[in-house]
Amino acid sequence: MAELVDARRSGRRVLTDVRVRVSPWAPIRTHSCFEEHVMTTERPDQPDQPDQPDQPDQPDQPDQPDQQSELTPVQKLGEAIADRVERWMPSPFLFAIILTYVAAITAFISEDSAITEIALSWYDGFWNLLQFAMQMVLILVTANVVAYHPKVKKLIRALVRLPKNGRQAVVLVGLGSMLTSWISWGLGLIFGAILVREMGKRAYHDKTPVHYPLLAVAGYMGMSLTWGWGMSSSAGLLQATEGNTLMQMGFIERVVPATEWVFHSYPLTLTALSLVFGSLMLYLLCPPNKNCRGIERYVQIEEEIEIEPLDSVKTSSQQSTQKPSLADRIDNSTILGGIIALTGIALFARAFFTQGLGALDLNVLNFGFLMIGLLLFTSPTRYLKEFYDSIQGSAGVILLFPFYAGIIGIMTGTGLVDTMTESLLSIATPSNFPVIAWITGGILNVFVPSAGGEWAIIGGPMMVASAELGIPYGQAIASYAVGDAHTNLLNPFWAIPLLAITGLRARDMFGYAITMAILLTPFLAITLYLLPY
DSSP: OHHHHHOOSSOOEEOOOTTOOOOTTTTGGGSOTTOOEEOOOOOTTOTTOOSOTTOOSOTTOTTHHHHHHTSOHHHHHHHHHHHHHHHHOOOHHHHHHHHHHHHHHHHHHHSOOOHHHHHHHHHHHTTTTHHHHHHHHHHHHHHHHHHTSHHHHHHHHHHTTSOSSHHHHHHHHHHHHHHHHHHOHHHHHHHHHHHHHHHHHHHHHHTOOOOHHHHHHHHTHIIIIIGGGSTTOHHHHHHTSTTOHHHHTTSOSSOOOHHHHTSSHHHHHHHHHHHHHHHHHHHHHOOOGGGOOOGGGTSOGGGOOOOOOHHHHHHHHHHHHSOOOHHHHHHTOHHHHHHHHHHHHHHHHHHHHHHGGGGOOHHHHHHHHHHHHHHHHOOHHHHHHHHHHHHHHTHHHHHHHHHHHHHHHHHHHTSHHHHHHHHHHTTOOTTTHHHHHHHHHHHHHHHOOOHHHHHHHHHHHHHHHHHHHTOOHHHHHHHHHHHHHHGGGTOOGGGHHHHHHHTOOHHHHHHHHHHHHHHHHHHHHHHHHHOOO
């Protein structure tokens, strides 16, 4: 383990874990994607690797023109953008700080706001998303616990055996991420990240060429396309909650049940079409085999052996030498944990039996995943440990939420968001409203990657405009939601857990993420314009 941490020569990055858990499942999720260390040992079968493995195609290579001529237009676009993003994209934390300055400068120029007014608006908004942030972190953490259960691990290891080549691997990861994100964006994000990691390892051992950065983008597709039409849609869940903020402010007089924004033919059709188109784009983006960079270029795959944590070894040795105390037996009682979990599951199911599919809201979703996780692990101590590990993997999200809340404060306190929203909605008509809602959600998400936080700002004007134009509330929510999801491909905020699990930096994968955002744009614009509710 000392060699893993102290080595410094090869240029490969790994994320270290002081708890000595080097399992491909548990240790990586506890690392922060902001911490990078450099590995030492050169792979013996790759003696000619350059010191900078992220740039394998140097311009002075004689075969570079021939390689470029073999690329399709889509592949050329992906590689061109990826090359530039790898050089220029900052870390997620610095990205949030830069966006804070951008919002402040825009407010200063557009709204003629004083510097003190901007600073005070930033300060006032800094903690405004605490409740919503807690709900979002619970979605991420409870889904993380479920995704790391041994039964789910077994499913993932079975899935990674299916693809026969790199293109199939990328498409399979994309489909897995998009489908699970429809159930819960947190589950889809973590499931997709683990699938990326395991698929990369499988390809390495089978010597199957697969481009690991593109594989990571495929694992991020659920957060970037389908989750807003699914059961964990933030805007939908907020509007499905009785007495929600927009009702209290008088923008809308009723709740909008899940039967209008998820269990409806409109979002279901959008989801189905996106699964097909997104998979096709991933397939076309895959570079030729000779251009693929595998997982070994980004993490030291040889060191990924299953080492039992020290605390587990200590516990096992203690149990073998001494009889468990009454407190130990209570802490690990599957009966106590199982009874309360079954009770919770029964109450979760009762909500849907008594209220139908419209019972779904943020609290119901979180309660359900909390109880499902406890039922899977049954032992309260095991569940607590998994929960603790999952929270560490969410540290970057927790850190950045207040900074994006501060950006919301700037945009609302100076009137910038009103100017942006009014300008966009003023050109809306019954035919183009879905497209305008998509663009509005997309622009705001670049500055504030929190669907619920954005909806608190623009949800009221959006609902009023949709009512005036005769647009169903469910269609307005679905159109806005995909805009919010789409530009996650431009902002690395929600990719933080995925980056920690895969061992990548944001700049390693976001060139292909931006390319996917470009390729999805005409598809979404045409589909939203033509598809009836």
